[in-house]
Amino acid sequence: MANTTNTNYGNQMLSSRIGRGFRQLMGDSSGVMTFIGLILLSLFVLMAIFAPYISPYSPVEPSGAPLLSPQWGHIMGTTNLGYDVFSRFIWGSRMALLIAVIATSIAAFIGIPTGLLVGYAGGVTDRIVTMIMDSVYTFPGLILAIAIAAMLGPGVLNISLSIAVVYIPTYYRVIRSQVSTIKSELYVEGARSIGAKNMTIIGKYILPNVLPSTIVVLSMNIADAVMTEAGLSFLGLGIPPPVPDWGYDLAKGQQFLLQNDWWMVVFPGIAIILLVLGFSMFAEGMDEYLNPNIGEKR
């Protein structure tokens, strides 16, 4: 339909935009970008894995007086219930990463095979499925996720599912468009002429060629899922308290904003931003490494 310039990974993906911006900015030194992204990422992954060992206090039990400002012992202060903000900052990475990874896996698990099969089949099926996917794609993703999350109710799997639905079309579009060009390549025709079955062609000749971009979309998608999850839990549709969750903490902190308790809202936001930036930079670096000919220069 509309022209989508050179964007390969769906123009609604925020991580693709952030990443591309970084790549343009860094120019030849985009290796630095990938490296910074990787460091940020590993930091959060390590934080999530070793949360029980790193966090100074329990994230769900009072560890001091309520609403302490940042100070020695509570470097990010405490919440209205006396929870340590720094501990919740660390533990929050668990929820964020867990839901993002599950949501991304579900979306990929549905979107990629659909894209492969439909792209390969072509014809009327292709038109119909693409139209359905495009309709979902043009609808505001967050609002769709809100509707599904509201109906399914809280829970890790339910939230992941509602986020996943939003991103299925992204995978579908990327894969389908690649498959429809690859399937007319000479080597695919060659395979067909020597009598390869359709499934063999898809599995052996097409899939390996679309896999690199799939990896890029996966890591970009995680960043977007982190953002959507934060939005949902900010609206009260995420994991019920007291489970540490950045979006929920932000909403809670806002209630105490008028008392100038800035530490409750500044730090969870920074966590979301850093994680999103990390994934975006890393994904863009991967893209350059895996698909060197696709990138938009300048």
Next chain:
Amino acid sequence: MKTYILTRILLAIPMILIILTIIFFVLRILPGNPVMALLGPKAPPEVVKAMEHQMGLDKPIIVQYGDYLGSILKGDFGVSAYTGVTVIQELMQKFPATLELTIFAMTIAVFIGIFFGTYGAYHFGRTLDIAARVYSIFVYSFPVFWFGIMLQLIFGVWLHWLPVSGRSSPFMIPNHIYTGLYVIDSILNLEWPVLVDTLYHLILPSVTLGVVISSIFVRMVRSNVILSLSSQYVVAARARGAKEKKVIFKHALKNAMAPILTIMGLEFALLLGGAVLTEVTFSWPGIGSYLVTRITYRDFPAIQGAIVFFAMFVAIVSILVDIANAWLDPRVRY
């Protein structure tokens, strides 16, 4: 032109139908029975039955689907289970607030985008350009609600310059409501204090949403202006001795506008998602806040109405943008 508009509208119909079907599926077939949600899990079965009958939920699913499409066509979204008022009436009352916010946010985003993007392109590779690019990367990674809270903290709590929530101060509502857009109504009523109060309340929410969206515009304007700056007509204009300002704004920017308009249309869905978050952050009484509040009350007809309304809004705007685009750029044809 006429046939183009007609084709464009006809093409939108299946899209809208698909989205309505998906919404139906999400709201009716997914677990989370609206009757149980309304009455609570301990409701006696006969009451549940009666309620299901009243809401038409005991009919076959295909009949329910037909009823659903039929009532949407008639603009009938049912009656709110929470207030007892028809949903369409509530939506119409909330819509101007959302519209006012999105118009102001879009204006701010486009303004920042054109200004920063054009200058960035003109100073390609120099400090201003790099500043524009860093801006667009970082601002884009801000969660809308977090950025809104930060502005509330700085301009509301620390500096006391601006109100942090709501659409107007008490008793500062236009006397006569014509459009529901307070800015326009207060001007029509010649109520200047009301206008000032309205604008005061509008600043933070629309800046929040506008700035986050603007990062895309900065990027798009920049790359389009770079393209047109290197084109033949710019070279020709310069050769004729046109002033630099005229070259930038009249020749380069004007020719870069058509793709920017397309992007505005594509970004609209994103803007609406952001609007929901912004409205909740600033207690802005629009459809986004309405949707989120009614979710907590499990007000099923209201939830469905709000989501269908958003879907229609996106569809209409995308049609309008395409028509505007065809009108601006005669080369656009199906």
